[in-house]
Amino acid sequence: MKARVTVMLKSGVLDPQGKAIGQALNRLGFHGVGDVRQGKVIEVELDETDTSRAHAKLSEMCEKLLANTVIENYAIEFK
Amino acid sequence: MKARVTVMLKSGVLDPQGKAIGQALNRLGFHGVGDVRQGKVIEVELDETDTSRAHAKLSEMCEKLLANTVIENYAIEFK
Numbered sequence: 672m673k674a675r676v677t678v679m680l681k682s683g684v685l686d687p688q689g690k691a692i693g694q695a696l697n698r699l700g701f702h703g704v705g706d707v708r709q710g711k712v713i714e715v716e717l718d719e720t721d722t723s724r725a726h727a728k729l730s731e732m733c734e735k736l737l738a739n740t741v742i743e744n745y746a747i748e749f750k
Numbered sequence: 751m752k753a754r755v756t757v758m759l760k761s762g763v764l765d766p767q768g769k770a771i772g773q774a775l776n777r778l779g780f781h782g783v784g785d786v787r788q789g790k791v792i793e794v795e796l797d798e799t800d801t802s803r804a805h806a807k808l809s810e811m812c813e814k815l816l817a818n819t820v821i822e823n824y825a826i827e828f829k
Contacts, residue, residue, distance in 0.1 A: 704794060707795070710791045710792075716783070
């Protein structure tokens with residue numbers, strides 16, 4: 672089973688990397704670009720067939736390693 | 751209109767960051783974890799209402815700035 676974990680900074684948290692991308696896009700001549708935020712995506716291959724068990728395992732992985740839950744949110748999707 | 755661009759290394763390209771995450775998960779006691787790949791996700795707020803125009807604009811952004819198309823693939827989704 673393949674899963675995708677998306678980790679984004681929480682909405683109140685300053686995102687300098689996203690801001691830099693937004694400014695770079697403006698300099699390149701892309702106008703009408705508003706807020707830009709950057710996060711990371713982690714694709715994990717699991718040998719688990721049960722979606723709810725896989726979800727529980729991935730949540731634990733996020734809490735322990737993949738995300739810093741003080742400043743980041745995570746979302747888990749299955750493909 | 752809010753769009754999400756996902757940039758991942760192409761499948762043939764070595765992903766040391768993903769590999770490091772996989773090894774760390776194993777060390778933390780998560781077993782049954784196969785291939786792990788890490789990419790980035792960029793959320794862009796566009797003042798564009800037409801989806802196909804927004805898609806064209808985002809493709810151009812990816813080609814010029816957001817992705818290195820020699821080694822990376824990108825995908826564009828709208829939310």
